[in-house]
Amino acid sequence: MKRLVSSILSFIxxxxxxxxxxxxxxxxxxANIGVNxxxxxRLERSGDIDVFRLRVDRSGSLxxxxxxxxxxxxxxxxxxxxxxxxxxxxxxxxxxxxxxxSPGVYYIVVKGYGNSTGSYVLHTSMRGDxxxxxxxxxxxxxxxxxxxxxxxxxxxxxNxxxxxNLDGEGDTDFFRFRISxxxxxxxxxxxxxxxxxxxxxxxxxxxxxxxxxxxxxxFKIVRTLSPGTYYVRVKGYNDSVRGSxxxxxxxxxxxxSGNGSGLQFPVSGxxxxxxxxxxxxxLVNYAGRTFDDTNALDLNLNRPSYNSDRGVIVRPVxxxxxxxxxxxxxxxxxxxxxxxxxxxxxxxxxWYSGYMHMSNLTNSDYVTxxxxxxxxxxxxxxxxxxxxxxxxxxxxxxxxxNVRNNLSSFARHxxxxx
Numbered sequence: 001m002k003r004l005v006s007s008i009l010s011f012i013x014x015x016x017x018x019x020x021x022x023x024x025x026x027x028x029x030x031a032n033i034g035v036n037x038x039x040x041x042r043l044e045r046s047g048d049i050d051v052f053r054l055r056v057d058r059s060g061s062l063x064x065x066x067x068x069x070x071x072x073x074x075x076x077x078x079x080x081x082x083x084x085x086x087x088x089x090x091x092x093x094x095x096x097x098x099x100x101x102s103p104g105v106y107y108i109v110v111k112g113y114g115n116s117t118g119s120y121v122l123h124t125s126m127r128g129d130x131x132x133x134x135x136x137x138x139x140x141x142x143x144x145x146x147x148x149x150x151x152x153x154x155x156x157x158x159n160x161x162x163x164x165n166l167d168g169e170g171d172t173d174f175f176r177f178r179i180s181x182x183x184x185x186x187x188x189x190x191x192x193x194x195x196x197x198x199x200x201x202x203x204x205x206x207x208x209x210x211x212x213x214x215x216x217x218x219f220k221i222v223r224t225l226s227p228g229t230y231y232v233r234v235k236g237y238n239d240s241v242r243g244s245x246x247x248x249x250x251x252x253x254x255x256x257s258g259n260g261s262g263l264q265f266p267v268s269g270x271x272x273x274x275x276x277x278x279x280x281x282x283l284v285n286y287a288g289r290t291f292d293d294t295n296a297l298d299l300n301l302n303r304p305s306y307n308s309d310r311g312v313i314v315r316p317v318x319x320x321x322x323x324x325x326x327x328x329x330x331x332x333x334x335x336x337x338x339x340x341x342x343x344x345x346x347x348x349x350x351w352y353s354g355y356m357h358m359s360n361l362t363n364s365d366y367v368t369x370x371x372x373x374x375x376x377x378x379x380x381x382x383x384x385x386x387x388x389x390x391x392x393x394x395x396x397x398x399x400x401x402n403v404r405n406n407l408s409s410f411a412r413h414x415x416x417x418x
Contacts, residue, residue: 023050027081027107038123040182043070046115052108054124056101061149061172063125064083064108065096065206070118075109076204087205088113094120096206098198098233100151101126127170146173150204150231158251158377159319159368163244166193170239175232177249179225186250186337187232188213188220193243194334195219200231201270211237216411218245222337248366250319252338263317263410264353264369266388267301267376291354295400296389310384317353317390317410319368330358330379333391334367334396340390348392356380356387 001320021040023031030051033039041050066072073096076084084106085097093113110122118372125150145165146154153174156162164173179185189195196220198209207223214220217237234247282290301309316334322334333354340348342375358374367373378384390407404411 021054025051025295026047027051027053030107033108033122033124035124035126038121040119040121041110043072043110043112043117044099044121045117046112048112048117050110050122052110052122053109054106055104056126057100057103059100060126061098061174062101062106063096063098063123064237065123066094066120067096067123068092068118068120068219071113071116071277072109072120073113077107077109079105079107082357085204087301096198096209097204098150098200098231099204100149116314127172137352146175148172148174150174150176150200153231154231156247156249158249159366161246161248161366164234164237165244166195166234170235172233172235173274175234175247176229177232178229178340179251180227180228182224184222184224184252184338185230186220186222186252187248189218189234189245189247190215191243191245192216193218193220193245194237194241196235196237196246197221198233199223200233202229204233221403246365248321250321250337250366252319261386263407265410266314266317266386267299267312277350286329286331286333286356287324290397291389291391292397292399293387293389296354296400297386297403299386299388308384309376309386310378312357312386314358314373314376314386315369316355316367316373317369318351319366319367322362322364323352325361327361328380329356330361330374330377331356332358332361334373342401343404343408350393352391352393352398354389354391354398356386357385 030053033052034055035054035056038264064074064076066074071093072095074097075086076087076097076099078084084099087095087097108122110120148171148238154162156175156177158177158179187197187199191195194217196211199207199221201207208221210219210221212219232247232249234245284293301312318335318336318338320334322332323335324331331354333352336351336353337349340351355373357377357379359377359379361374362371366369376384376386390403391398391400401407
């Protein structure tokens with residue numbers, strides 16, 4: 001990659017092949033483009049490079065990107081010929097680069113990925129923030145709740161959440177997180193505000209963007225990432241959007257639950273027995289949702305002395321977000337966004353785990369494998385036990401998975417079946 005960047009810089013500095021090009025392919029022959037504007041271009045042949053010159057007169061957050069069907073690759077370079085950012089496929093086949101800039105001249109290089117040719121539209125947009133960096137991310141002098149540039153990003157820990165507010169007029173909030181090992185990161189917002197989110201790498205390149213993959217017009221991004229520093233940009237679907245939201249960043253080390261081997265058993269101990277498929281649990285409704293509990297498990301530490309399990313701590317099988325708490329049945333439903341692979345090779349990227357008949361339910365919105373969800377009790381039943389299931393969503397029904405036949409590594413935690 002360093003050799004490729006070096007060759008690109010040498011090409012645009014020293015000059016390239018002259019032919020019937022729509023835009024120059026060197027800094028000396030670059031075409032002017034304004035801030036908050038767009039221009040159409042075309043890569044006429046393999047290896048064609050178009051260079052644009054952009055002058056900004058204030059500090060702020062600069063966004064440059066292309067649209068169209070051509071597979072583009074972009075670079076952003078400052079007046080000292082230093083590379084500020086590069087990106088390939090942030091939005092389909094188009095590049096997008098975000099960078100904090102000061103007043104001065106910058107150059108945008110557009111080329112095709114590999115031998116790609118074709119037309120494109122180059123866009124530039126900028127928001128001057130007038131903000132200064134504070135240790136907590138912070139608002140600086142413009143009264144914003146979170147900084148609107150990479151340099152002013154609010155730090156957020158993995159497996160945590162933070163509240164934010166969009167005040168309209170194109171408000172954008174930036175957040176920074178770091179992971180030390182490769183794994184799957186799930187980033188999303190909740191609330192009634194129509195959000196649009198982007199995951200940005202340390203070079204300012206957009207890794208992935210999303211609009212409405214979450215619930216109620218919220219964005220949601222699930223991505224396997226390498227170790228490093230990343231940024232999340234939260235904005236409204238359009239510049240007029242106003243309202244509050246809550247941003248969640250969850251992380252699962254390694255990126256796969258692998259045939260259940262990466263799942264934690266919900267209790268500590270051995271000698272668990274279970275029954276599955278009780279007629280009472282075939283198709284039921286909890287808290288306005290429908291569950292098919294045909295393959296749910298009723299778990300006991302000691303059988304037949306069911307009531308000796310009272311007070312045993314229950315923890316989630318994997319990190320996730322609590323989406324249902326129903327105290328009448330002592331029920332907690334957790335949504336997970338790390339891949340779950342069944343024994344037959346099928347993979348679910350979103351799945352759920354349910355825990356019923358617990359007391360002392362957790363107050364946490366996001367839970368890890370260390371979180372206490374509750375304690376085994378007889379809430380909603382006649383004896384102390386844990387009703388447990390792993391679900392996938394099928395046609396609006398939370399459908400329980402047959403653990404014994406599909407998650408053999410996890411099923412080995414159970415010492416007896418009856």
